[in-house]
Amino acid sequence: MCTIIFKVETKYSDTELKIRDAAKSLFLKKGYSATTTRDIAQESQINLALLNYYFTSKRRLFEIIMFETLYDFLNKMVEVYNDEETTIREKIELASSKYIDMIIAEPLLPTFILNELKNNPTNFLKMPTAKVIMKSQLISQYNDGVKKGIYKKVDSIHFITNILSLIVFPFICSPIIMKMEKLNKTDFNKMMNQRKKLIPEWIIQMIKK
Structure with a gap:
């Protein structure tokens, strides 16, 4: 059974949806400051x-998009981590696959989220993210494995941070990686798809006794 903690139900009219999609595309490419309402x-x-009738201001529109983007990004993690039917390895593999697919589809997403978390962390703090993740089925399975002597005792925050960083960090550094290895976008995405299987293996090796 999967538990979805964050729930967003927003019904947009066709015009609102058109505005939202256009604004999200521009915010991802240019950032908040460089995007104007005229754009x-x-x-x-x-x-x-x-535009002003539907969303009143650029800031209001940005906050809606940012919240929905964070919701979608975090909810994928919560959904996978609270699945009672999967093993730790399967959870990490599912999380890796979902996030890599998501970021390949929207490669500017990690930088967009990181910039907003740095500039306006209150949006992130409105969501009960930390408590939900740290009390997830994934952490329970890990702690149970520690008690049984299967896994090393490591602070759970390091466990979660390692999973997320192995997935997201290569995308943030993609210009450097692509230049170093002379990769085009297709080659880089192929490399990231290979990591869907590699990341679970690396994480298990890190925690296994």
């Missing part, structure tokens, strides 16, 4: 008055 209106092919 958003032009990208969504509407006038400024209509």
Whole structure:
């Protein structure tokens, strides 16, 4: 059984959806400061008055998009980590696969989220993320394995941080990696898909006695 902790139910009209999608694309590419309401209106092919009618301000629109992006990003983790039917290795493999697919589809996403967490951490703190993850089925399975002598005793935060960093960090450093190895975008994505199987193996080796 999977437990989904964060729940967002937002129904958009066709016009609101068009504005939201255009704004998200621009915020990902240019960031909040460099994106103007005129840019958003032009990208969504509407006038400024209509944009302001639906979302009142650029800040309000950005906050909605940021919250929904964080929700989607974090909920994938919570859903996988609380699955009672899978092993630790399977959970890590599922998390790796879901996140790698998600970021390949939106490669600017990690930088977008990191910048916002740095500049405005209150959006992140509104979600009960830490408590949910640290009390997840994944952590329970790990602690049970420690008691049985299967895994080394390591602070759980290091366990979670290692999983997330092995998935996300290569995307953040992709320009350096691609230049060092002379990879094009297709080659880099192929490398990241290979990590779906490698990351669970590395994590298990880290914690196994």
